[in-house]
Amino acid sequence: MITQENGFFTEEDSVEVVTSRNSNAKSERLKQAMDVVIRKLHEAVKEIEPSQEEWMEAIQFLTQTGATCNDWRQEFILLSDVLGVSMLVDAINNRKPSGASESTVLGPFHVAEAPELPMGSNICLDQKGEDMFIQGLILDTSGQPIADAVIDVWQANDEGFYDVQQKGIQPDFNLRGVFRTGKDGRYWFRAVKPKYYPIPDDGPVGQLLSDLGRHPYRPAHLHYIIKAVGFETLTTHIFDPKDPYINSDAVFGVKRSLLAEFVKVDDRTRSVAYGFEGDFWEVVHDFVLAEER
Template sequence: MTTDATETSVTDEVVRSLRGTADPRLRELLTGLVRHLHAFARETRLTPKEWERAVAFLTATGQTCTGTRQEFILLSDVLGLSMLVETVHGDRAAGATESTVLGPFHMTQSPVRALGDSIDLVGGGEPCVVSGRVRSEDGAPLPGAVLDVWQADGEGFYDVQRPDTQPPGNGRGLFTADAEGRFRFRTCVPSPYPIPTDGPVGTLLRATGRHPYRPAHIHFIATADGHTPVTTHIFVAGSDHLDSDAVFAVKKNLVQDFDVTDDPALAREFGVPNPFRLARFDLVLERTA
C-alpha cells in the first residue's frame, strides 16, 4: 500500500528494505549508515542543492584516484575517520606499539632490502640511522619479523609524487629482523610535508581554513608469526605540526628522538657520514589469542 512519504517514514522504509540482506554484519552496517545519514539530513535541513554539491564532491574525489593516489583515503584521513576507526579497534596489551593510520601513500610494493641498507636512493637529506628490535609484549625478541617501511624524502615528497626525480622504491624497504629481532636501516631524516591539496581534499581544507601539514614521520607495518600486525608511524621529536597533524594521527608514545650523534667509529660501522642522526626504538607486537 502506497503512503505519502514523511521525514521518518522514508527512513523506516529504507531500513525495512534491508531486512533480507543475507550477511548480518552487512545488514547492521547498512542499517546504521542509513539511520545516521537520514538523521544528518533532518538535523541540518540539508537542501537538494547542497546534496548535489556533495555528490559532485564525492564524484570528483573518486575521479582523482589513480594507481598511485588514493584521494578517498586522504578524505577519510582529514575527516578523522581513519584515526577514529584505528582508535575504536586499537586496544592493545600494555606496552604494545600503538597503531595509527595507513595513509594514502602505501600504494606500491616496498623492495626487499638487507638489514643496514639505505632506503634513501637520492640523498640530499640529513643522514640518519634507524635501529631497534621487534619483540613480543613479554619482551621476547621476534626473529624473522618483517617490517614494511616507507617515508617521504628530505623535501617532504614520496616517490609516487615525484617519479621524475625519485626512482621507484625510494624511501621504501621491506626488512626481515635478525635472529634477535633486531633491525637497522639508513635513510634521511624525513621532513614535515603538506598532504596533496590539488584535488577535492585540498578544496575542503581551504574552505574550512585548515592547514595541510603533517609532522615528520616514518611509516611501519610490522608482522610476525603468532602476533597481531601493527600499522604505525614513528614521529620525529621536535617536528613542526606535532600538535596539529592534518590527519590527527600523532600519539605521544610514538614520538621518538632522532639524536644528533657525533661518533666517527659508529658512523663508519653504519656507513654514514659523521655526524648523523640516530633513532633507536622497539616495535612491540601483541600475541594473538
C-alpha cells in the same frame, strides 16, 4: 512507530519508513549497517536543515570526489582520511593488548616489492638529506626479543616526496627496505631525516580543507610494517615530536606512543663507523608485537 514496509513518508517518521523497506535484505550485516547509516544521515539532515541549494552543493562535492579518482589516486580514501574515519576504522580493527605497539594508517605510498637488505644497510640511494641512524628492538608483550621478524620500512625524502612521486628524479626503491631480525630481535638501518609533506590538495578534498581553514600537511614520519610468525602484523609510523605539524596531522595518524626522539649526534667515531661524513640524527624506538589471536 512504523511497523510495516509500506508506511507513508513523513518528516517525523522518515527513519522508520526508509529502514522498514530493507527488511528483505539479502545480508543481515548489510541491513544492520544501512539501518545505522540511514538513521545517522537523517539525524544529520534534520539537525542541519540544509536548503535545496546546499544539498545540491553536497551532491556536487561527492560527484567531483568520485570524478577525481583514477588508477593511482583515491579521493574518497583521502576524504575518509581527513574526516578521521580511516584512523577510526584502523583503531577498531587493531585493538591491542596492554603493552603492544599501536597501529596507524598504511598510507598510499607503500610498495610491496621493496628489496630485502642486510641489516644496517643505508636505504638512501641518492645520498641527499641529513644522515640518520635508526635502531631498536622487536619484542613480544613479555619483553622477549622476536627473531626472524620482517621489518618493511619506507619514508619520504628531505623534500617531503616518496620515490614513486618522483620517477626519474629519485632512484627506484629510494628510502625503502626490508630487514629481518636475528635472535636478539634488534634492528638497525641508515636513512635520512624525513620532512613533513602535504597530502594531495588539488582536488575537492583539498578545497574542503581550505574552506574549513585546515592545512593539508602530515608531520615527518617513518613507515613500518612488522611481521613475525605467531604475531599480529603491525602497520605503524614513528613521528618526529618537534615537527611543526605534529599536533595537527591532516589525517589524524599521530598517537602519543608513536612519538620517537630524534637526537642530533656529534660523534666523529660513530659517524665514520656508519659511513657518514659528519653529524647525524639518531632514533631509538622499540616495537612490541601482539600475539596472533
